[in-house]
Amino acid sequence: AGDDPPLTIIKKWYTIACKAGANSNIQLSGGEPTVRDDLAYIVAMGRKAGFDFIQINTNGLRLARDARLVRELKSAGLSSVFLQFDGTDDAIYRKLRGRDLFADKLAAVDACAKNQIGVVLVPTLVPGVNDHDIGNILNLALERSPTVRAVHFQPVSYFGRFPHPPDDAERLTLPQLMRRIETQSDGRFKATHFTPPGCENALCSFSASYLVMPDRSVKAVGGAGLGSCCPAPIKAESGAAGAIAFVARQWGAPQQASTGPQLDSDSCRCDSNGSMSLDAFLRRAKTHLLSISAMAFQDVWNLDLDRARDCCIHIMAPDTRLVPFCLYNLTGSTGKRLYRL
Secondary structure, three states: OOOOOOHHHHHHHHHHHHHHOOOOOEEEOOOOHHHOOOHHHHHHHHHHOOOOOEEEEEOOHHHHHOHHHHHHHHHHOOOEEEEEOOOOOHHHHHHHHOOOOHHHHHHHHHHHHHOOOEEEEEOEEOOOOOOOOHHHHHHHHHHOOOOEEEEEEEEOOOOOOOOOOOOHHHOOOHHHHHHHHHHHOOOOOOHHHOEOOOOOOOOOEEEEEEEEOOOOOEEEEOOHHHOOOOOOOOOHHHHHHHHHHHHHHHHOOOOOOOOOOOOOOOOOOOOOOOOOOHHHHHHHHOOOEEEEEEEOOOOOOOOOHHHHHOOOOEEEOOOOOEEEHHHHHOEOOOOOEOOOO
8 A cells, every 4th residue: 555666765775675685686566566657767777776687577467458568668678577377267367366367468478579578477376276277377388488488386375364264275285286287287397307496495485497399398407306316405695696597597588589590390309319419409498498486475374484584585675674575475364464564
């Protein structure tokens, strides 16, 4: 609630964020950031402040309908769109968002493709509502590669007023999600491909990367199930730096989406052992890597303080504090905010 922060305050936030971590990635969120007509200027301000990766977190509705805004955001230096994308069936959107939205979501992806802006599909997964649609979401991501750079699943967490403590049937754990991904993709995306985070607590998220082939088949790239067993722990600083660099590299627009030769099926063809040449792999990887990840946000019913202490994803509070994401959004059982001013 309240007025949108003025540009002078936003500039101050950028300055403080830069001092806290000059190489950090920035996500502009809300509310809905595209309701601001000066959003492109805010993106440009962040790039001028020294941040190389800036992403907007959006429902995509204005992007689907306002071609001029999308062009302005690209010109301002926007790297990526974190797109609310709950499924491939309007029945899902009617249940979760109140109306049919699937066509708008596809139009937003198309607008980003036209302007070479990377897209991350972000499904909020609710048991019994859209957890059956995971495979369809992944298929769509493959079809829309390389514009779609990632699918980032977010199992539902319970903020705001809620009439009763959610029971286990109303939650989706990360291990359950991994199994659904494998089952609904017919084994193309395997649970053994996924690795814990290098930045936040190991119980908070998982991820894997895949090379998308011209026929929309995939090849897993790296991962604990592909040759490295029980990798040694790394220092938090190194893990954070690696995660920041990976997100900036992977979630932005592909490096050679519009320039340089596009690889056809012959140039990417594997030999009888299923192997690609190193040159073909490197060329394809510049444009057609897809990451699949998930993050389990905490709420008042399942808060783990050890996880909160390990958090490396922060929100800039109006008073310039950097607050762990889950704590900033935490509400009591009555809906009262506990940490947000």
